[in-house]
Amino acid sequence: MNKYIPYGRHEINNEDIDAVVNVLKSDFLTQGKEVEKFEMAVKKKLSVKEAVATNSATSALHIACLALDLKVGDFLWTSPVTFVASANCALYCGAGIDFVDIELRTGLINCDKLEEKLKAAEGSNNLPKILMVVHLAGASCDMKRIHELSKKYGFGVIEDASHALGGKYKNKYIGNCEYSNICIFSFHPVKIITSGEGGMATTQDRRIAEKMRMLRSHGIYKSRNAKEIQEKGLWHYEQIMLGYNYRMNDIEAALGQSQLKRLDQYVEKRQKVRSFYEENLKGCKYKLTKIPKECKSALHLVVIQLPEEMQHAYKQIFARLRLKGIGVQLHYIPVHLHPYYKDLGFKSGDYPEAESYAQRSISIPIYPTLKASDLEVTVKILCSEIY
Ligand SMILES: *Cc1c(COP(=O)(O)O)cnc(C)c1O
Numbered sequence: 001m002n003k004y005i006p007y008g009r010h011e012i013n014n015e016d017i018d019a020v021v022n023v024l025k026s027d028f029l030t031q032g033k034e035v036e037k038f039e040m041a042v043k044k045k046l047s048v049k050e051a052v053a054t055n056s057a058t059s060a061l062h063i064a065c066l067a068l069d070l071k072v073g074d075f076l077w078t079s080p081v082t083f084v085a086s087a088n089c090a091l092y093c094g095a096g097i098d099f100v101d102i103e104l105r106t107g108l109i110n111c112d113k114l115e116e117k118l119k120a121a122e123g124s125n126n127l128p129k130i131l132m133v134v135h136l137a138g139a140s141c142d143m144k145r146i147h148e149l150s151k152k153y154g155f156g157v158i159e160d161a162s163h164a165l166g167g168k169y170k171n172k173y174i175g176n177c178e179y180s181n182i183c184i185f186s187f188h189p190v191k192i193i194t195s196g197e198g199g200m201a202t203t204q205d206r207r208i209a210e211k212m213r214m215l216r217s218h219g220i221y222k223s224r225n226a227k228e229i230q231e232k233g234l235w236h237y238e239q240i241m242l243g244y245n246y247r248m249n250d251i252e253a254a255l256g257q258s259q260l261k262r263l264d265q266y267v268e269k270r271q272k273v274r275s276f277y278e279e280n281l282k283g284c285k286y287k288l289t290k291i292p293k294e295c296k297s298a299l300h301l302v303v304i305q306l307p308e309e310m311q312h313a314y315k316q317i318f319a320r321l322r323l324k325g326i327g328v329q330l331h332y333i334p335v336h337l338h339p340y341y342k343d344l345g346f347k348s349g350d351y352p353e354a355e356s357y358a359q360r361s362i363s364i365p366i367y368p369t370l371k372a373s374d375l376e377v378t379v380k381i382l383c384s385e386i387y
Helices: 014-024 033-046 057-067 085-092 111-123 143-153 206-215 226-232 250-260 263-280 308-323 339-343 352-360 372-385
Strands: 050-054 075-078 096-099 130-134 156-160 182-186 199-203 302-305 361-364
Touching: 014 250, 033 050, 033 199, 033 250, 050 057, 050 206, 057 085, 057 156, 057 182, 057 199, 057 206, 075 085, 085 096, 085 130, 111 143, 130 143, 143 156, 199 206, 263 302, 263 372, 308 352, 308 361, 308 372, 352 361
Parallel strands: 075 096, 075 130, 130 156, 156 182
Antiparallel strands: 050 199, 182 199, 302 361
């Protein structure tokens, strides 16, 4: 039996362990100083004014939508090739959901199709309130063009950058929100860095950040102003909107800070792994997905695509690779094809490029601790099993 090589995994070192143990020995466990320090560190790294930590990217996506006032009667548009959370957040708010098809070779939202759909929607008074773009595998969408479209048609932009921490667009870190209202990261163990579970929303807009801070903690406002505290009493707080308990805790934040120090190192290692695949899979029939040239991908995933004539063998190839110990994965089953979404009226054929993407794409192993010997085994198996 071969060793099993997963498509992704986290790394924990002694520094991470010490950071967590220190919090466990301290007086505070829940959201406190460490969460603030983690937010500060992310702001500094990404050159962004505001960062709001949460207990997952899913909750960050939800409060980001609420902060942009998404509600019943509104629409959010997103990519069908994403994790379900990018679409579910609209439904949490009572809003409607719709999708924009992707480009097969990048897996990213197709801006020509987006523009076409916006033109049609303008005619029928159906423009979206929010566009949720997804930086699939860690490469940025065409944010400059999306920003221009958002100005022309008047919608908000949220970046689901769950895959993309440490990646760059036009030489700046993804998450600086130059072309969006809010950007979301995930610290789930399979992502670029981890806090166990956790997420973060970044924005340049202080008012949006304040609203998200209230929403992550029951919609409660507590003054930090000395005069107001004196007037109202030390015990005073007020609930001014309906919020949730979406707080990150200090244990997670300490782990996140410790991991953040290795962010660039991790992305460099991922670049090396992708380069190795590029070099060694050259003669093969399938191709790695394309990364747009204005991007430095964080490379959460590396994805190979079978040519159309091999599509019929997808299932067998996938099974053979798993059997040989390569933990391949599909990212993603198009969201609109899940039973829940089909019940909302979506059907096969609605987004042909997304569906074609899912019939050909295979995520292969990439993570910072992937050994050279495992990489060689992987390449050898890939070359012999896909023919
Ligand atoms: C992982 C992921 C999420 C959800 O992240 P959690 O932190 O697990 O809630 C959302 N969107 C995308 C694209 C993801 O990959």
